[in-house]
C-alpha cells in the first residue's frame with residue numbers, strides 16, 4: 704500500500720509537501736530534524752536569482768521559506784492519510800487537516 708510522507712508543523716497545521724515520497728519516513732524525519740539548518744540557507748537562496756540554487760530531494764524541492772516560517776515550531780512527519788509520527792517514530796494519531804492550504 705502506498706504511504707507517502709511529508710513534514711508537518713503541529714503548531715500551524717501546515718504541511719511541507721513532497722511528491723510521492725512513498726515509505727520515506729526516514730527522509731522526512733531527517734528534513735524535520737534539520738529544519739533549522741534548512742532555514743539558515745534562506746539568505747543564500749535570497750541573494751541569488753531564482754533557480755540559481757536549489758535544495759532538492761528525489762521527491763521534489765525542499766521549501767526553504769516554509770522552514771523559515773516554522774523555525775522552532777513543533778515539527779513531525781505526516782502521511783498522505785493524515786497519520787502523524789513524532790521524530791522518534793512514535794505514533795501521534797491521525798488528523799484531517801493534512802491537505803489544507805494553510806501556509
Ligand SMILES: [Zn+2]
Nearest residue numbers: 712715773776
Ligand atoms: Zn509552524
